[in-house]
Amino acid sequence: MHPAPTSPQLFNISRRRFLHSAAASLAWSSLGAYGLDLVNRPSKRVGLIGTGWYGKSDLFRLMQVAPVEVVALCDVDQHQLRGAAELVSQRQKSGKPPRLFSDYREMLKGKDLDIVLVGTPDHWHALQMIAAAEAGADVYVQKPISADIAEGEAMLAAARKHQRVVQVGTQRKSTPHLIDAKKRVVDAGLLGKIGHVDLCCYYGMRAGGNPPLEPVPEFLDYEMWTGPAPMRPYDGLPHRSWWRAFTEYGNGIVGDMCVHMLDTARWMLDLGWPQRVSSSGGIFVQKGGKSNISDTQSALFEYPDLSVTWQHRTWGEAPDPEYPWALFIHGEKGVLKASTQRADFIPHDKTAQPIHFDCIFEREKFPEDVTEKDIELNAAPATRLHMLDFLAAIDRRGRPIADIEQGHISTASCILANLAMQTGRTLAYDPQAKIITGDAAATKLLRRPYRQPWQHPEAG
Numbered sequence: 001m002h003p004a005p006t007s008p009q010l011f012n013i014s015r016r017r018f019l020h021s022a023a024a025s026l027a028w029s030s031l032g033a034y035g036l037d038l039v040n041r042p043s044k045r046v047g048l049i050g051t052g053w054y055g056k057s058d059l060f061r062l063m064q065v066a067p068v069e070v071v072a073l074c075d076v077d078q079h080q081l082r083g084a085a086e087l088v089s090q091r092q093k094s095g096k097p098p099r100l101f102s103d104y105r106e107m108l109k110g111k112d113l114d115i116v117l118v119g120t121p122d123h124w125h126a127l128q129m130i131a132a133a134e135a136g137a138d139v140y141v142q143k144p145i146s147a148d149i150a151e152g153e154a155m156l157a158a159a160r161k162h163q164r165v166v167q168v169g170t171q172r173k174s175t176p177h178l179i180d181a182k183k184r185v186v187d188a189g190l191l192g193k194i195g196h197v198d199l200c201c202y203y204g205m206r207a208g209g210n211p212p213l214e215p216v217p218e219f220l221d222y223e224m225w226t227g228p229a230p231m232r233p234y235d236g237l238p239h240r241s242w243w244r245a246f247t248e249y250g251n252g253i254v255g256d257m258c259v260h261m262l263d264t265a266r267w268m269l270d271l272g273w274p275q276r277v278s279s280s281g282g283i284f285v286q287k288g289g290k291s292n293i294s295d296t297q298s299a300l301f302e303y304p305d306l307s308v309t310w311q312h313r314t315w316g317e318a319p320d321p322e323y324p325w326a327l328f329i330h331g332e333k334g335v336l337k338a339s340t341q342r343a344d345f346i347p348h349d350k351t352a353q354p355i356h357f358d359c360i361f362e363r364e365k366f367p368e369d370v371t372e373k374d375i376e377l378n379a380a381p382a383t384r385l386h387m388l389d390f391l392a393a394i395d396r397r398g399r400p401i402a403d404i405e406q407g408h409i410s411t412a413s414c415i416l417a418n419l420a421m422q423t424g425r426t427l428a429y430d431p432q433a434k435i436i437t438g439d440a441a442a443t444k445l446l447r448r449p450y451r452q453p454w455q456h457p458e459a460g
Helices: 009-029 034-040 053-065 078-091 104-108 122-134 149-161 176-186 222-226 252-269 380-396 404-423 440-446
Strands: 045-049 069-074 099-101 115-118 138-141 166-168 194-201 276-282 296-303 306-313 325-331 334-339 342-347 355-358
Touching: 045 053, 045 104, 045 122, 053 078, 053 115, 053 380, 069 078, 069 104, 078 099, 099 104, 104 122, 115 122, 122 138, 122 149, 138 380, 149 404, 166 380, 166 404, 176 252, 176 334, 176 342, 176 355, 176 380, 194 252, 252 296, 252 306, 252 325, 252 404, 276 404, 296 404, 404 440
Parallel strands: 045 069, 045 115, 069 099, 115 138, 138 166, 194 306
Antiparallel strands: 194 325, 276 296, 296 306, 325 334, 334 342, 342 355
């Protein structure tokens, strides 16, 4: 907790409201005049691959800020697909239902989509993003961008080869109160010399349980859902949380949650690839159930004159209850605490004024947010700004704020942490040679084997 300001309470409330408004204005002004003329812009033809929770959430945020026409949806779960189609037809002005597909390759075959959103589980991101780029679409792909590092290299190469704009769903860069905190604290030099960053997540989000095997329901194409990943025996719908419990489909809590906070720290401090990555951890407490991802893990990302550490536990309590999933930037003059919900600058000089930053919600401006099922209200304004930045990059054929290259660096760094834990060695990745320096055995782990007949994409 930061020390209480000494100013009168009424002044604090007014100041907070002013800063709240200023943060929103700063975020929107970063887009220039782009957002002012959306109604006069031609409609974009949009397709979504993966109509689950976050796929729909991303799509609905895009529909809120731009005159798009959703013309195609794809999902291997027919129930999920039909439910999404009904919601889309209700929301879009034309009222037209989108075309429905169970195979993304069929959806992309017509090459008639301007934008493709990829909201599938992590093991599908690479093949679908690359296929969309090859079909001539600009792409919004969820984080982490890939399940292995070689996939990420291939995705970056495809985006550049086909000259496609690819925005990654690391929307902390578009979060109004974090934009404000970066400008007023980090960029303003209030922290002084920065020497360390702590990243953490203490959410109890590791799915447990040991469900029995059961027949695959007729409405789910489990073969296609599994795709290039190893096929686990079917033990219930894998959507949302269950698939994340397995290394077959993703990279655990590090791949899911560290990627956000590491990406935010890299953006705030202008960091590139870490020089070395080490990690330790495992399943220390939650030993029951089928999940094979770590429940406890630490990682160290080394930069020149700066160390960045990660810690997660999916059990117990957070050391700082107000910042259970967060980053802490430590400087000689103070610390900046930052999360999706708030931020606080705490100066070491007790006579200096702390600064608090509130999360911005837009319930009044977008009242439909309040009734949307499973929406993350705190993330909705950030995703809307992220979509506007994506559209602005498409207009100018430039790089968006969360360009695929930056998404690749953040994703690959997190994957390196898992590989370091697996091997028990400190790893140094060379992005030019695409090897782990001095470690041939670890280099072989940069590419996961694909299940036949799927072929791993190449960066060449």
